[in-house]
Amino acid sequence: MASNIITVAQDGTADYTTVQEAIDVVPLGNKCRVVIRVAPGVYRQPVYVPKTKNLITLAGLSPEDTVLSWNNTSAKIEHHQSARVIGTGTFGCGTVIVEGEDFIAENITFENFAPQGSGQAVALRVTADRCAFYNCRFLGWQDTLYLHYGKQYLRDCYVEGSVDFIFGNSTALLEHCHIHCKSTGFVTAQSRKSSQESTGYVFLRCVITGNGGTEYMYLGRPWGPFGRVVFAYTYMDACIRKVGWNNWEKTENERTACFYEYQCYGPGSCPSKRVTWARELIDEEAEQFLGHSFIDPDPQRPWLAPMMAVKIPYSAM
Numbered sequence: 081m082a083s084n085i086i087t088v089a090q091d092g093t094a095d096y097t098t099v100q101e102a103i104d105v106v107p108l109g110n111k112c113r114v115v116i117r118v119a120p121g122v123y124r125q126p127v128y129v130p131k132t133k134n135l136i137t138l139a140g141l142s143p144e145d146t147v148l149s150w151n152n153t154s155a156k157i158e159h160h161q162s163a164r165v166i167g168t169g170t171f172g173c174g175t176v177i178v179e180g181e182d183f184i185a186e187n188i189t190f191e192n193f194a195p196q197g198s199g200q201a202v203a204l205r206v207t208a209d210r211c212a213f214y215n216c217r218f219l220g221w222q223d224t225l226y227l228h229y230g231k232q233y234l235r236d237c238y239v240e241g242s243v244d245f246i247f248g249n250s251t252a253l254l255e256h257c258h259i260h261c262k263s264t265g266f267v268t269a270q271s272r273k274s275s276q277e278s279t280g281y282v283f284l285r286c287v288i289t290g291n292g293g294t295e296y297m298y299l300g301r302p303w304g305p306f307g308r309v310v311f312a313y314t315y316m317d318a319c320i321r322k323v324g325w326n327n328w329e330k331t332e333n334e335r336t337a338c339f340y341e342y343q344c345y346g347p348g349s350c351p352s353k354r355v356t357w358a359r360e361l362i363d364e365e366a367e368q369f370l371g372h373s374f375i376d377p378d379p380q381r382p383w384l385a386p387m388m389a390v391k392i393p394y395s396a397m
Contacts, residue, residue: 290319
């Protein structure tokens with residue numbers, strides 16, 4: 081196991097001083113998990129995990145102390161990788177871009193510190209299957225967390241932002257997460273393209289907080305016409321608008337978007353005042369969204385359960 085642990089510290093006391101250097105030494109096409117232990121510090125550098133490097137774990141001591149931070153925006157990208165590799169615009173501006181499958185992050189903050197009004201400024205883009213995030217923070221304003229493709233599990237995480245700050249077309253389950261709405265906007269912009277796709281976001285037993293204002297935030301709007309989002313057993317404070325959802329100024333989206341709530345509570349939970357084209361699920365309808373099977377559907381080939389069972393402490397030797 082020791083040979084599969086790489087250490088990072090800015091003061092030169094570890095194997096490498098940057099996270100990117102540690103990722104770069106992971107063998108191409110690696111078949112076993114590599115744990116990168118990141119010492120406390122604010123690492124100001126964009127990070128790229130290529131699709132040729134799977135099974136990487138980034139482990140910090142605490143998300144408050146271990147921060148990966150950069151300030152790219154869709155209009156201004158400075159990166160050690162070319163646009164041909166990472167893409168352009170919103171797609172290429174993530175502080176951290178993960179394209180390697182079976183990625184895990186624990187106790188890490190992903191931050192885009194571009195100021196409010198900078199437009200799209202992604203903290204993390206995930207274009208990879210079977211990724212899990214435990215006790216992580218995602219900090220930014222617009223387009224903070226880009227769950228673009230694949231299946232992702234987030235537990236005990238904190239996500240903040242304003243406009244469309246959890247968005248993309250992955251299949252994601254956010255469990256026991258804290259969603260913080262910093263200013264006027266939309267929590268989600270899920271982009272499912274057709275009713276045949278199994279993608280969507282489920283927020284299970286989460287908490288939504290605001291900045292002290294009332295009725296300034298929508299739960300979501302459909303970036304794709306069949307956008308699918310479920311909030312279940314979630315506390316919503318008064319920042320959530322009573323109508324709940326937005327059609328992105330396209331009435332035709334109201335026929336196809338799948339925006340659901342189930343057993344939510346708090347001053348922002350107002351089933352009787354929601355838009356007529358969003359739904360409160362009944363028990364039988366909600367069942368498919370209330371467990372890990374939403375993102376880990378094949379009991380013969382589970383991916384999430386092994387990730388949750390094998391926890392590698394920061395001090396592992």
